[in-house]
Amino acid sequence: MEKKKEEDHQHHHLQEQQQSSKNTETKIEHQQEQEQEQKLQISQASSSSSHMANLVTSSDHHQLELAGNNMNLSSFFDTSSLPFSYSYFEDHSSNNPNSFLDLLRQDHNQFVSSSNSSSFSFDAFPLPNNNNNNPFFTDLPLPQAESSEVVNTAPTSPNSTSVSSSSNEAANDNNNSGKEVLEKNQEEENQREQKGTKPQLKAKKKNQKKTREARFAFLTKSDIDNLDDGYRWRKYGQKAVKNSPYPRSYYRCTTVGCGVKKRVERSSDDPSIVMTTYEGQHTHPFPMTPRGHIGMLTSPILDHGATTALSSSFSIPQPRYLQLTQQHQPYNMYNNNSLSMINRSSSDGTFVNPGSSSFPGFGYEMSQASTSTTSSIRDHGLLQDIIPSQIRSDTINTQTNEEDKK
DNA sequence: CGTGTTTGACCCGCGC
DNA sequence: GCGCGGGTCAAACACG
Numbered sequence: 555m556e557k558k559k560e561e562d563h564q565h566h567h568l569q570e571q572q573q574s575s576k577n578t579e580t581k582i583e584h585q586q587e588q589e590q591e592q593k594l595q596i597s598q599a600s601s602s603s604s605h606m607a608n609l610v611t612s613s614d615h616h617q618l619e620l621a622g623n624n625m626n627l628s629s630f631f632d633t634s635s636l637p638f639s640y641s642y643f644e645d646h647s648s649n650n651p652n653s654f655l656d657l658l659r660q661d662h663n664q665f666v667s668s669s670n671s672s673s674f675s676f677d678a679f680p681l682p683n684n685n686n687n688n689p690f691f692t693d694l695p696l697p698q699a700e701s702s703e704v705v706n707t708a709p710t711s712p713n714s715t716s717v718s719s720s721s722n723e724a725a726n727d728n729n730n731s732g733k734e735v736l737e738k739n740q741e742e743e744n745q746r747e748q749k750g751t752k753p754q755l756k757a758k759k760k761n762q763k764k765t766r767e768a769r770f771a772f773l774t775k776s777d778i779d780n781l782d783d784g785y786r787w788r789k790y791g792q793k794a795v796k797n798s799p800y801p802r803s804y805y806r807c808t809t810v811g812c813g814v815k816k817r818v819e820r821s822s823d824d825p826s827i828v829m830t831t832y833e834g835q836h837t838h839p840f841p842m843t844p845r846g847h848i849g850m851l852t853s854p855i856l857d858h859g860a861t862t863a864l865s866s867s868f869s870i871p872q873p874r875y876l877q878l879t880q881q882h883q884p885y886n887m888y889n890n891n892s893l894s895m896i897n898r899s900s901s902d903g904t905f906v907n908p909g910s911s912s913f914p915g916f917g918y919e920m921s922q923a924s925t926s927t928t929s930s931i932r933d934h935g936l937l938q939d940i941i942p943s944q945i946r947s948d949t950i951n952t953q954t955n956e957e958d959k960k
Numbered sequence: 961c962g963t964g965t966t967t968g969a970c971c972c973g974c975g976c
Numbered sequence: 977g978c979g980c981g982g983g984t985c986a987a988a989c990a991c992g
Contacts, residue, residue: 789965791984804983808964817983 771831779803779818779828785836787816798822812837 787805795802800820807814814834821827 786964788963790986792965792967793982793984796981802982806984 769831769833771829773821774828774830775824775826776828777826779820785809785814795819795822800825807834807836809836809838 786808788808789803789805791804792801793804798819799822802817802819805816805818812834814832814836816833817829817831819829821829
């Protein structure tokens with residue numbers, strides 16, 4: 555054990571060293587790759603014009619991880635496999651804050667509930683059979699899996715980009731490889747999920763193949779690792795990631811009976827990018843814990859905790875955005891879209907709500923906190939109270955130069 | 961005291 | 977079989 559740890563540490567150090575020199579290189583490489591291979595661009599600091607988000611489907615979160623580990627996000631987001639081109643996003647995303655949402659909406663309900671544009675249901679992830687209309691899935695040979703890994707990127711702002719992925723294979727540029735990966739993941743997932751109690755685990759493994767829970771991963775450009783998505787999370791582990799100087803943190807929803815987990819790790823490639831992978835589906839509306847009264851209402855803001863603290867707070871997604879915005883400052887890329895919750899996207903990048911909105915698990919909140927709710931919230935002050943008017947305006951309405959922000 | 965984080969230990973699957 | 981890497985557990989600790 556100790557040995558192991560030492561190794562890990564050493565590994566870590568080495569990687570860090572490599573990283574420092576590597577980061578610079580990789581950024582350059584990225585740019586090149588982007589141009590040459592049309593790889594997905596994740597907002598790179600150096601390129602102000604890149605706000606495009608590309609949506610990529612990946613076979614499973616492992617790929618994501620690998621990508622991150624390799625420090626080559628661009629490769630991860632290989633656009634070659636993308637169903638659509640950059641332009642797609644550019645047109646919609648950069649100027650139109652809602653574009654991403656719109657896209658999602660088009661996708662019937664898979665991502666967003668039709669009735670409420672703001673809702674995003676987890677159930678949807680598993681993927682649909684009708685991907686045809688979904689821009690994100692289009693043309694992808696998706697085997698339908700129980701869970702899917704979809705990657706979406708939402709260009710939120712010019713410098714920001716977010717990518718999400720669901721565990722289904724989607725991506726697969728290659729059906730075969732994707733499938734293999736998928737299967738592998740399923741097994742792994744099963745193992746993981748069943749680990750709760752050893753005894754239980756074994757039993758489950760042998761007797762039943764647990765269905766893999768839907769996973770949804772996305773990239774967020776943020777200074778904060780743990781994005782507050784409105785739910786309360788308890789950190790239950792942290793591990794060094796191979797080939798990455800940044801550790802991966804494991805969180806679990808603190809709500810009783812809710813087994814949703816999320817993993818958060820920073821891209822070694824671009825430290826400003828945080829990869830968050832949600833797994834499972836919330837079984838509760840929102841964290842109504844003692845503390846929680848729906849966060850926003852009660853605790854407006856700033857939980858700042860910037861650190862982990864954030865995780866513990868819960869609030870309505872929107873507010874969180876706000877929080878995020880402040881915390882993460884310049885931008886988050888992820889715009890998730892939030893889809894409709896906020897109108898915005900920021901152009902500035904400001905904000906984004908990573909988890910809440912886009913994430914499947916948040917369907918509940920989203921749907922319940924309907925758009926109107928959110929908007930009302932926003933309109934009514936939460937935002938205002940919390941966020942500086944300037945920021946707000948940026949986030950909501952306009953697009954500004956990200957550069958300015960930075 | 962309740963809640964959440966830290967972190968070493970442990971488990972497990974996979975590849976060699 | 978062994979080592980590696982990922983994921984989880986749980987005791988200790990921190991904090992309000």
